[in-house]
Amino acid sequence: MNEAARQDVTRGLTPRERMSDDLLRPLLQTSWRFWATVALLGSVVATGLGTWAYQMYRGFGMTGINMPVYWAFYITTFVFWIGISHAGTLISAILRLVNAGWRRPVTRCAEVITVFALMIGALFPIIHLGRPWLFFWLVPYPSERGIWPNFRSPLVWDFFAINTYLTGSVLFLFLPMIPDFALVRDKTTGWRHRVYGALALGWQGTPKQWHRLEAAMQIMAIAIIPVAVSVHTIVSFDFSMALVPMWHSAIFGPYFVAGAIFSGIAALIIAMAALRRFLHLEDYLHPVHFQNLGKLLLMMSLLWAYFIFNERLTVWYGNEPAEREVFLVTQRGSFAPLFWTMVVCNFVIPFVILSIKKLRTITGCVIASFTVVIGMWLERFLIVVPSLGHKYLPYTWGQYRPRPVEIIIVLSTFSAMVLLYVLFSKLVPIISIWELKVGEHYVADATPRAAAEHPLLKAHP
Amino acid sequence: MKAVYALYADPDAAQRAVNSLRDAGVADADITIVSSEPLEQHELGRRDHATWMFWIAAAGGAAGLAFAVWLARLTETAWPLPTGNMPIVAWWTNLIIMFELTMLGGILAAVITLLVTARLPDWKPKLYDPEVSDGKILIGVANPSSASVPAIERALHVGGARLKTLG
Amino acid sequence: MAHRWGMAVDLDRCTGCGACVTACHAENNIPTVGPEQAARGRAMHWIRVERYWEGDFPDVRLKFRPVMCQQCDAAPCEPVCPTYASHHTEDGLNAQVYNRCIGTRYCANACPYNVRFFDFFNPQWPKPLHLQLNPDVSIREVGVMEKCTFCVQRISAVQTQAKADKRDIKDGEIKPACAQACPAKALVFGDLNDPESEVSRLAESSRGSKLLEDLGTLPKVTYLARASDI
Numbered sequence: 065m066n067e068a069a070r071q072d073v074t075r076g077l078t079p080r081e082r083m084s085d086d087l088l089r090p091l092l093q094t095s096w097r098f099w100a101t102v103a104l105l106g107s108v109v110a111t112g113l114g115t116w117a118y119q120m121y122r123g124f125g126m127t128g129i130n131m132p133v134y135w136a137f138y139i140t141t142f143v144f145w146i147g148i149s150h151a152g153t154l155i156s157a158i159l160r161l162v163n164a165g166w167r168r169p170v171t172r173c174a175e176v177i178t179v180f181a182l183m184i185g186a187l188f189p190i191i192h193l194g195r196p197w198l199f200f201w202l203v204p205y206p207s208e209r210g211i212w213p214n215f216r217s218p219l220v221w222d223f224f225a226i227n228t229y230l231t232g233s234v235l236f237l238f239l240p241m242i243p244d245f246a247l248v249r250d251k252t253t254g255w256r257h258r259v260y261g262a263l264a265l266g267w268q269g270t271p272k273q274w275h276r277l278e279a280a281m282q283i284m285a286i287a288i289i290p291v292a293v294s295v296h297t298i299v300s301f302d303f304s305m306a307l308v309p310m311w312h313s314a315i316f317g318p319y320f321v322a323g324a325i326f327s328g329i330a331a332l333i334i335a336m337a338a339l340r341r342f343l344h345l346e347d348y349l350h351p352v353h354f355q356n357l358g359k360l361l362l363m364m365s366l367l368w369a370y371f372i373f374n375e376r377l378t379v380w381y382g383n384e385p386a387e388r389e390v391f392l393v394t395q396r397g398s399f400a401p402l403f404w405t406m407v408v409c410n411f412v413i414p415f416v417i418l419s420i421k422k423l424r425t426i427t428g429c430v431i432a433s434f435t436v437v438i439g440m441w442l443e444r445f446l447i448v449v450p451s452l453g454h455k456y457l458p459y460t461w462g463q464y465r466p467r468p469v470e471i472i473i474v475l476s477t478f479s480a481m482v483l484l485y486v487l488f489s490k491l492v493p494i495i496s497i498w499e500l501k502v503g504e505h506y507v508a509d510a511t512p513r514a515a516a517e518h519p520l521l522k523a524h525p
Numbered sequence: 526m527k528a529v530y531a532l533y534a535d536p537d538a539a540q541r542a543v544n545s546l547r548d549a550g551v552a553d554a555d556i557t558i559v560s561s562e563p564l565e566q567h568e569l570g571r572r573d574h575a576t577w578m579f580w581i582a583a584a585g586g587a588a589g590l591a592f593a594v595w596l597a598r599l600t601e602t603a604w605p606l607p608t609g610n611m612p613i614v615a616w617w618t619n620l621i622i623m624f625e626l627t628m629l630g631g632i633l634a635a636v637i638t639l640l641v642t643a644r645l646p647d648w649k650p651k652l653y654d655p656e657v658s659d660g661k662i663l664i665g666v667a668n669p670s671s672a673s674v675p676a677i678e679r680a681l682h683v684g685g686a687r688l689k690t691l692g
Numbered sequence: 693m694a695h696r697w698g699m700a701v702d703l704d705r706c707t708g709c710g711a712c713v714t715a716c717h718a719e720n721n722i723p724t725v726g727p728e729q730a731a732r733g734r735a736m737h738w739i740r741v742e743r744y745w746e747g748d749f750p751d752v753r754l755k756f757r758p759v760m761c762q763q764c765d766a767a768p769c770e771p772v773c774p775t776y777a778s779h780h781t782e783d784g785l786n787a788q789v790y791n792r793c794i795g796t797r798y799c800a801n802a803c804p805y806n807v808r809f810f811d812f813f814n815p816q817w818p819k820p821l822h823l824q825l826n827p828d829v830s831i832r833e834v835g836v837m838e839k840c841t842f843c844v845q846r847i848s849a850v851q852t853q854a855k856a857d858k859r860d861i862k863d864g865e866i867k868p869a870c871a872q873a874c875p876a877k878a879l880v881f882g883d884l885n886d887p888e889s890e891v892s893r894l895a896e897s898s899r900g901s902k903l904l905e906d907l908g909t910l911p912k913v914t915y916l917a918r919a920s921d922i
Contacts, residue, residue, distance in 0.1 A: 080660045123834045124795065125812030130733035132806045134797035194795015194810060194835025201775050201794055204600060211776060211792070212600035216611055216618045219774040219796055224625040232632045239639070247561065250658035265646035268653055273643040274563035279578045280639040284632060287582075291628045298621065306802040307768050307907055452801060456904050457759070459742035460806035462733045501660070502562045606779040608770035610910070618771075 080501060083348075087493045087500075088251060090343050098490065105483035112476020116191060119469045124194050128467040132460050133452045137470040138192035139302075140444040141477060144327070145185030146226070146299050147320070147440065151328030152178030152233060153292035154360075157285040166356055168503040169348045172496045173339060174332050175237040180484045181331070182230045184477050189222065191473065218301040225298040229291050236284045239277060242267050243498045296324040303447065309386035310379060310451045319371040326364035326410075327440040330433035333357050335485065337430045339494055348495055351426055358429040361436065362418035369411045389454045398463075399450050402442055409439030528652045528691045529674055530557070530665020531681040536567045538683070539662040543569045545680040551666055551673070557652045559663040576642070582635040589630020593623040654689065695861075696784040697842055698884040698912035699871070700894035701758055704919050705878035708756040712739050715873030716760075719843060721829045723815035736809040738840040739870050758879070760870070761786065761807045761840035762903060762911030769799035769808060777837070784884075784912065785842055793836040800837060804904050805911075808839045842881065843868035863889040884912065 077085065119126050129136060155174035159167035190199045202223045204213050213220045245264035249257055267273065300320035303311040333354060340349040376395075379387045394403045414432040417423045454461050488494070533539040539558070546556055558569055597619040605613045639645070652667045666677050681688055716722065716739045725734050739760035746753045767786045769778050777792035778799045788808075800808040814834045817825065825831070828845040832838050843866075850866045863882050871879040882891030891914075894900065899916040 078660070084658070123813040124810075125729070125734070125834075128732075129797075129810070129812070131735075131809060132733075132800070134800045134810065189796075192796070194797065194837075195793070198794045201792075204596060211604055213774050214606075214608065214771070214776050215597055215601060215622055216608060216615050216771040217774040217798070218772065219798060221618075221621045221625075223774075224622055228625045228629040228632075231629060235632060235636050239636070242645070243561070247658045250655035262648070265640075266648040266651070267645065268651050269559045269561060269657060271558055271560075271564065271569065273645075274560070276576060276578065276639050276643045278563060279576045280635050283579060283582045283635040287628050287632050287635075291625070291632075294621075294624060294628075302798075305772065306798070307804050307909075308801060455806060456804045456907070457742065457806060459740075459744065459759075498562050604776075606776045608773070608776070608779050609768060610766035611771050 079504070083500060084247065084251065084497060086345070086347065087495050087497050088248060090489055091248060091256075091491065091493065092252070094490070098486070101486055102483065105479045105486065108476050108479035109483055112473050112480070115469050115472045115476070119191075119473075120196060126467065126469045128465050128470060130462055130464065132455060132462050133449055133464040135192070135448050135452060136464050137445075137466050137474055138188050140441065140448050141474045142185055142188035142192070143299055143320070143444045143448075144441050145181045145188070145477065145481075146296060147324035147327045147444075148331045148437075149178045149181035149185060149229070149233070149328065150292055150296060150321075150324040151181075151332040152176070152236075153288055154325050154328060155332065156236065157288050157292075160281070160285045161289075165503055166353060168499045169345075169495045170332070170336065170353060170357075171499065172237070172240070172492075173335055173494055174328075175233065176485060176488050176494070177328070177331055177335055178233045179230070179237050180481055180488075182226065182233060183484075184480055186226050186230065187477075189219070218298065218305050221298045221301060225291075225295045229288075229295045232284065232288050232291055236281075236288055239280060239284070240496055240499065241492060242277070243269065244493050244496060247497055248493070293321050296321045308451050308455060309384075310375075310390040311447075313375060313378075315371065315375050315378075319375065322364065322367045322371055323440060323443060326361070326368050327437060329357055329361045329364060330436035330440070333361065333429050333433040334437070337426055339489065340426075343489065343494065345495065348500070354426045354429045355424055358418045358424045358432070361414060361429070361432060365411055365414040365418070365436070372407075386454075386456050390451050393454055394446055394450050399446060403446055406439045406442040406446060409435040410443065411439075526650060526652070526667060526691060527669070528557075528665050528667040529669055529677050529681065529688070530652060530654070530663050530691070531688045532654060532656055532661040532663055534661060536560075536564050536569075536662060539564075539664050540567050540569050541683045542664045542681055545683045546664070546666070546677065549673075549676045549680040551677065551680070555666055555669075557663070557665050557667055559653060559657050561657050561660060564662070576638075578635055578638045578642075581638045582631045585634020585637075586627045586631035588634070589626040589628070590623055592630070593626035594619070596626075597622055652691070693885055694782055695883045696885040696912070697763070697847065697866075698784075698882065698891050698895065698914070699760075699842070699868075700880045700891050700897075700900070700914045700916060702878045702880070702894070702916045703757055704899075704916060705876040706756065706758060706874075707876055707878075708741050708743070708754075709875065710741050711873040711875060712758055712870035712879060713737050713741060715869040716840070718824065719826055719829070719869035720841070721815075721825050721831050722838075723817070725812075729812065734810075734812050736811075736838070738807070738809070738838070757915060758870070759805060759807065759903070760913070761842075762805055762909065762913045763842060765910035765912065766908060768802040768804065768907075768909060772798040772802045774798070783847070785844060786839075787844075788837060788839055788841065790830060790832050790836045790838065795835040795837065797837065804907050804909065808837050811836055811838065843870075 152175040155167055156171045160171070190196050193199055202213055202220060242264055245260045246267040246269065249260040249264050252260065297317040297320065300316040304313055304316040306312065336349055336353065339345055376391065379391045393399055413435045417428045417432040449464050453463060531542065533542060543556060543558070547553070598614055601614045607613065652665055654663055657663050664681065669677055678688060717724070720738060722736050722738060725736060739758055741756050741758050744755045746755060763784065763786050765784065767780065770780055770786065774796060775792045775794055777789045779787055781787050795810065797810055800810065811832050811834050815831060846868060847866050850861055854861045863886060866881060868881050871881045880891050880894055882889035884892055884895065886892060894916060895914045897916055900914040901917065902911050903913065903915060
């Protein structure tokens with residue numbers, strides 16, 4: 065029992081009250097460390113925004129893009145962040161539907177990652193445009209020019225898919241926050257009481273309201289899973305619809321979705337470990353949560369290896385000249401160091417750490433997750449750039465080198481993600497309090513109390 | 526507003542209180558139950574009728590589908606521009622738009638139904654007590670007739686609950 | 693009957709001199725990007741002369757061919773453009789509408805011939821070079837894609853004149869800048885729907901083939917192989 069719990073018992077707090085206290089503490093108490101973190105992250109984000117403005121002012125030529133590598137860092141990072149956004153869906157929706165109780169402390173952490181990763185990812189199609197101030201031409205509205213977007217273009221599919229997923233995820237995140245806002249409203253005074261009262265939408269907590277809320281959550285959980293699968297499939301269509309060697313592959317849809325869930329779980333493990341450490345949530349995020357997610361991560365790592373093997377075996381065996389060239393340049397050529405780093409990061413290290421029970425500790429899971437995040441970014445890069453650099457006419461093959469604007473903007477998005485997360489956990493309880501309480505309730509009732517004459521573990525004669 | 530209510534520490538006591546309120550002649554529709562979590566395992570948490578939400582969400586999905594078909598046809602024929610030897614109204618690609626808008630329609634329909642049937646947002650004062658957030662369950666009657674108040678108070682005393690009167 | 697513009701490139705006549713490249717730059721207001729940008733792979737040659745070296749010294753052979761936009765009938769660059777900036781006209785040309793382009797560069801990725809180019813910076817023509825600009829061709833701003841148009845301004849001009857004169861267009865009347873400049877007359881332009889035209893005759897030639905034909909893009913440029921290659 066930790067120090068705070070000991071003090072609570074002395075103060076006569078019930079476990080329920082202690083739960084509320086622990087999970088509301090980040091909202092009600094702020095140290096200088098919070099402000100320092102926000103200032104640091106905020107300045108990195110501001111640098112990124114300034115760099116983007118500079119890129120728009122000086123022209124897109126400030127990037128390293130050239131003929132033929134017309135997509136590189138920005139599209140890589142776009143796919144990367146959309147991939148990370150699949151964390152929430154898997155945990156919240158799938159585990160909710162199969163009624164896995166261990167998901168309860170984890171759902172909101174995961175859904176928050178989804179929403180913010182989507183928002184950041186959705187910026188990149190704008191950042192990578194030659195004329196970004198005209199991005200709204202992707203929106204189907206009756207324009208004065210009489211023209212609509214081209215629904216045959218995968219980029220327009222991206223627009224619909226990402227917007228649907230973002231709308232769904234924001235609602236999926238917000239709806240279960242309503243009862244928690246009511247809780248915060250009841251426990252606070254002053255401006256907090258008013259703001260959270262407004263956000264709680266006047267929630268009362270009658271059986272009808274609970275019934276409707278849970279029905280809505282059930283529908284959203286069912287609906288959001290196919291949407292999530294479709295989103296990353298559609299993002300993969302940006303590549304597989306084009307006649308580019310090693311892009312035009314039917315495997316891209318499932319490959320990208322599996323990779324997204326893979327990187328999403330890794331991001332979730334990192335976020336949970338950070339929350340556990342910095343918000344002192346050791347009593348709520350137990351090693352078993354990390355163990356379970358670690359096992360899922362291992363499974364996704366094996367699945368990722370399966371897809372990579374499938375894709376590369378087909379190319380190697382088929383020996384089609386253009387594809388073979390791209391294959392060789394990643395396997396043995398100039399991209400080989402990055403390729404093999406990716407394999408080690410995505411498969412070798414996670415496999416070793418996560419399959420050995422002694423190593424599958426919280427620290428082990430976090431290390432594996434970091435390597436997966438790096439490896440998955442590299443995987444996106446290795447899909448985009450080598451293929452574009454080696455298309456069908458060898459005279460037009462080219463190299464790509466990233467330039468400072470691209471590196472700064474990409475790094476600042478990582479900072480933006482952490483900043484948004486820190487701000488969120490300051491304003492909203494990061495663990496869904498009412499769902500956690502329901503979980504305690506069910507556990508207590510589900511386990512039958514052993515009577516003296518029938519102890520649970522005693523075998524019958 | 527005038528109300529008579531009591532706070533109970535656990536759902537069993539709350540269930541007994543609801544039963545005795547019914548015995549005292551109070552109609553189900555007049556009994557207000559407020560809790561900080563859903564009480565699915567007790568009868569009092571399952572009182573109202575089954576929700577139509579699933580059907581409404583399905584209808585929302587159908588509406589989204591219809592909208593997508595209409596939008597795709599309208600935009601592709603408004604200014605027909607041939608691209609890549611594909612048909613002007615390309616059904617393979619339109620299917621993707623249709624799928625996304627179907628799901629969006631279903632999701633929005635579910636959320637709107639929730640807000641409407643749960644009567645959210647509604648910031649008017651209601652029968653509520655902040656102690657509910659500590660895990661207490663509130664059972665009460667809002668705007669009771671003066672004659673029935675003593676009977677209600679007797680019923681709510683089941684299990685030694687504290688009684689409070691608003692207004 | 694509608695026209696279907698196509699070209700034929702006779703590799704037996706082509707000397708690789710590059711006059712077509714220069715003429716195209718002059719006619720279409722294509723900026724020279726400077727040595728630094730060209731070294732980074734950003735030169736914008738709407739028509740380029742590709743060179744391939746075969747063999748080792750001293751048995752080295754040089755093969756070259758001019759490559760421009762193939763104006764494919766099943767162009768992979770067209771369906772992927774989100775704003776219809778790249779679409780097919782009734783003349784069989786792949787049109788690039790600069791005003792609609794928002795610069796996603798998807799079309800360039802989808803093009804297997806790599807004949808689409810991006811304006812990385814606003815083009816500069818320091819005085820007095822601005823005097824060389826062709827008033828019939830618009831200047832593209834930063835952030836849009838551009839490519840060979842088969843000198844659509846010349847096609848339009850001849851079509852307008854022929855309409856005014858109430859006559860048909862004669863074969864060979866339209867000459868894109870590259871065809872006009874070629875000293876060896878290796879580039880031929882004409883109407884593929886006219887069975888009597890020079891380009892239709894060359895398209896049927898036994899020496900003829902299309903570039904990357906098996907990708908199914910249905911390109912409209914026929915390459916006639918060098919006699920020494922057969």
